[in-house]
Amino acid sequence: MIKKIKPNLSIPQIINMSMGFLGIQMAFGLQNGNASRILANFGADVGQLSWFWLVAPITGLIVQPIIGHMGDNTWSPLGRRKPYFLIGATLCAIGLVALPNAASATTMLGASVLLLAVIFLAMMDFSINIAMEPFRALVGDMLPKHQGTIGFGVQTILIGIGAVIGSEMPNLLTKLGVSNVAAEGFVANNVIYAFYIGAAVLIISILYTIVTTREYSPKEFAEFAGDESVAEPSKFSEMFRDFSKIPSKMKKLGVVQFFSWFALFTMWVFTTSALATHTFGLSPEDTKSLQYNKAGDLTGHLFGLYNLFAIPFAFLLTPIAKAIGKKQTHALALFCGGLGLISMFFIKDSNMLWISMVGLGFAWASILAMPYAMLIDAIPQHKMGVYMGIFNFFIVIPQIINGIFGGPIVQNLFGNMAMDYVVVGGVCMLIAAAVTMFLIENDKDETPQELEEEIKQVHF
Numbered sequence: 001m002i003k004k005i006k007p008n009l010s011i012p013q014i015i016n017m018s019m020g021f022l023g024i025q026m027a028f029g030l031q032n033g034n035a036s037r038i039l040a041n042f043g044a045d046v047g048q049l050s051w052f053w054l055v056a057p058i059t060g061l062i063v064q065p066i067i068g069h070m071g072d073n074t075w076s077p078l079g080r081r082k083p084y085f086l087i088g089a090t091l092c093a094i095g096l097v098a099l100p101n102a103a104s105a106t107t108m109l110g111a112s113v114l115l116l117a118v119i120f121l122a123m124m125d126f127s128i129n130i131a132m133e134p135f136r137a138l139v140g141d142m143l144p145k146h147q148g149t150i151g152f153g154v155q156t157i158l159i160g161i162g163a164v165i166g167s168e169m170p171n172l173l174t175k176l177g178v179s180n181v182a183a184e185g186f187v188a189n190n191v192i193y194a195f196y197i198g199a200a201v202l203i204i205s206i207l208y209t210i211v212t213t214r215e216y217s218p219k220e221f222a223e224f225a226g227d228e229s230v231a232e233p234s235k236f237s238e239m240f241r242d243f244s245k246i247p248s249k250m251k252k253l254g255v256v257q258f259f260s261w262f263a264l265f266t267m268w269v270f271t272t273s274a275l276a277t278h279t280f281g282l283s284p285e286d287t288k289s290l291q292y293n294k295a296g297d298l299t300g301h302l303f304g305l306y307n308l309f310a311i312p313f314a315f316l317l318t319p320i321a322k323a324i325g326k327k328q329t330h331a332l333a334l335f336c337g338g339l340g341l342i343s344m345f346f347i348k349d350s351n352m353l354w355i356s357m358v359g360l361g362f363a364w365a366s367i368l369a370m371p372y373a374m375l376i377d378a379i380p381q382h383k384m385g386v387y388m389g390i391f392n393f394f395i396v397i398p399q400i401i402n403g404i405f406g407g408p409i410v411q412n413l414f415g416n417m418a419m420d421y422v423v424v425g426g427v428c429m430l431i432a433a434a435v436t437m438f439l440i441e442n443d444k445d446e447t448p449q450e451l452e453e454e455i456k457q458v459h460f
Contacts, residue, residue, distance in 0.1 A: 309361025337363020
């Protein structure tokens with residue numbers, strides 16, 4: 001079979017196929033900025049928070065490789081990846097509506113409010129993983145090699161926009177007059193309404209991608225690969241053999257991902273408590289006061305800022321990579337992110353914490369794009385989904401480890417002063433930067449001409 005060249009896609013086409021990521025990340029932003037506050041409102045203490053957050057990485061560990069394998073072998077009238085977008089978005093929207101209303105549901109269901117909250121959180125995480133992994137694989141499916149960095153960069157921009165909206169929504173609703181104070185054991189209205197809005201945006205954005213994007217057929221994939229066999233479905237058991245064939249480059253990038261995501265998980269889980277105790281001077285047990293809810297609003301605002309700063313950095317990733325190389329770009333970004341996390345300890349004025357978010361924005365933009373751009377060439381085309389799912393192991397395993405031990409460390413080693421543990425997260429990100437510089441090699445075919453071609457493709 002004669003091998004055909006995969007055609008370039010225009011920037012509007014790349015945006016269309018990634019638009020659903022905006023809704024997914026709005027949901028993710030709402031969860032990251034508010035899950036700890038919601039669980040604290042329902043009675044969880046700081047030592048338990050990381051355990052509840054284990055739901056997300058555990059579901060990712062199980063779901064993403066399976067969904068990746070299924071997506072590689074799905075050829076439906078709707079497409080290859082799009083069925084999973086739709087199923088995941090629908091379930092996630094239900095979880096968004098249910099999570100902040102767990103206290104109200106206890107009367108009807110007769111269960112513990114914390115148990116229900118964890119169940120609804122698990123439902124959100126499960127469904128986000130169903131929808132998220134196929135979007136990563138779709139970039140590899142649809143784009144030629146030289147557009148890979150641009151494809152993941154566009155995803156990063158949309159991720160940033162969605163996360164900014166989701167992170168800022170409760171704070172914005174508070175400014176519009178919606179109450180951010182709730183009766184004991186319940187969630188404030190600004191959070192509840194923000195989750196409703198997130199559910200609506202998620203469904204709309206996913207449907208937009210489904211309607212505007214046409215996936216390649218099995219015949220077209222076979223022509224791009226020059227091999228008819230890639231269009232043949234593989235058995236589920238082959239997924240386990242794929243684990244034994246992990247490319248060397250994936251293993252090395254996995255070490256970088258481990259320390260990067262250990263740091264991110266630390267930030268997501270403990271920032272609210274860290275700001276409440278270190279910046280606002282509250283006691284660790286004071287989780288129901290107006291000041292604690294202000295710390296929660298500030299967390300959402302700061303998370304929105306780092307996602308906002310990630311947007312312009314996403315535009316700059318390709319030019320910077322052209323100038324200094326992909327691995328150098330990623331190492332620089334991680335170094336800035338590590339300094340950003342550590343600086344939160346030393347900035348006493350809460351109005352100046354935006355400075356910390358600049359470095360984290362650079363790191364976040366690169367984490368969402370550069371590891372995948374460096375990895376994509378090492379993954380077989382017809383195994384894109386399953387290997388993207390396996391690569392997710394290096395994201396979720398550090399979160400599971402952190403989730404198990406993070407709470408007890410904060411409680412017993414740092415006396416419930418969570419900001420000290422945030423600094424540990426910053427050190428981990430610095431380690432990730434060092435590993436990137438000294439363990440990862442730039443692609444042999446990462447030539448100036450190839451990178452120049454990527455630059456020419458960027459014409460927003």
